[in-house]
Amino acid sequence: MIQGGVVWQGKLSREMLVSIFWHGTPVHDGATIIQGDQVTEVAAILPLSKRNDLPAYFGTRHRAAVGLAEQSDAMVIVVSEERGRVTVFKDEKIIHIEDNVELERILREHAGGAAERSGLKRQTLELSLAALLCLASMTGIWFSFARGLETLVTLDVPVEFMNRDPRMELFSASASSVKLQLSGSGSLIKSIRPDQVKVKLNLANAVPGSNLVPISRESITLPPGIQLKQVDPQALEVNLDVPMEKTLAVQADWSGKLDKGLLLERVRIIPDTVKVVGGSLMLKQIETIYTEKIPLENITGSGTTTVSLVLQPSSLKLENGARNQVDVIYQVKQRPEGASAS
Secondary structure, three states, X not given: OOEOOEEEEEEOOHHHXXXXXXXXXXXXXXXXXXXXXXXXXXXXXXXXXXXXXXXXXXXXXXXXXXXXXXXXXXXXXXXXXXXXXXXXXXXXXXXXXOOHHHHHHHHHHHHHHHHHHHOOHXXXXXXXXXXXXXXXXXXXXXXXXXXXXXXXXXXXXXXXXXXXXXXXXXXXXXXXXXXXXXXXXXXXXXXXXXHHOEEEEEOOOOOOEEEEEEOOHHHEEOOOOOEEEEEEOOEEEEEEXXXXXXXXXXXXXXXXXXXXXXXXXXXXXXXXXEEEEXXXXXXXXXXXXXXXXXEHHHOOOOXXXXXXXXXXXXXXXXXXXXXXXXXXXXXXXXXXXXXXXX
């Protein structure tokens, strides 16, 4: 039933188990066989169950436990490295343990049944108590060991916005991605694919305007065995609104000063209005759109300059196909002698 093991004679201790299972050692893969307080075999291969009805998150450790339970009368106890859960396998039964009280009850029932069949109830119960102490010690050693080998990684994950009201559009969000700090065994962390980690924010309850949407654990999809340690930021500010079009006047944005001998006599902008698209709440407060800065100190005579429009806020858009530039035609004249510059 157990194959391929390497004979190993050593007294059971935390340090011994750490040295055996430390990643990179020749015997870290496979099972370790313990008899009493002695480690007798390492790198052993256990029989894997061929059942096709096992949960998808059951890895090699759990399938080996099912295989042992199928091929013997043993009750097999598994501590999951990734999820930190205890599971008991007996015959075809799979029992998920919630606490130590339940585990003790199951162990006593199993030991009691074995005692009745053999007629050695007292001796078996004594052995069961010893097994309980051994299991408690082994579980403590395992969790101490697992915590020491925990690997952390931080991923920058894009945010997907789901279930928004179809009448509204998402005009802005405080961030387009969030940083997730994840933990798990080194092998699992290294095997994470980008498509396995997702952040999906539910906007079903969002209203027009600004919404503070928390990023809960339910918003995050992770592969089995990976634990979420931290989210940054823990909420996003999301602005939604009903889109509308509006025609805005164009205003030249002058900067600096003309030469003291010149006067700006006339300005014409082509086109002098543009049609923009934005949220209805935002556009109610806007009547004018400005050009980029036009430095007056560079003007020495009448002329024309082509400048871009400044779309503020950034969620403001020109209608489809509109040119994001205007021509500013300006006329200047000499300042009359004796007139002062304002």
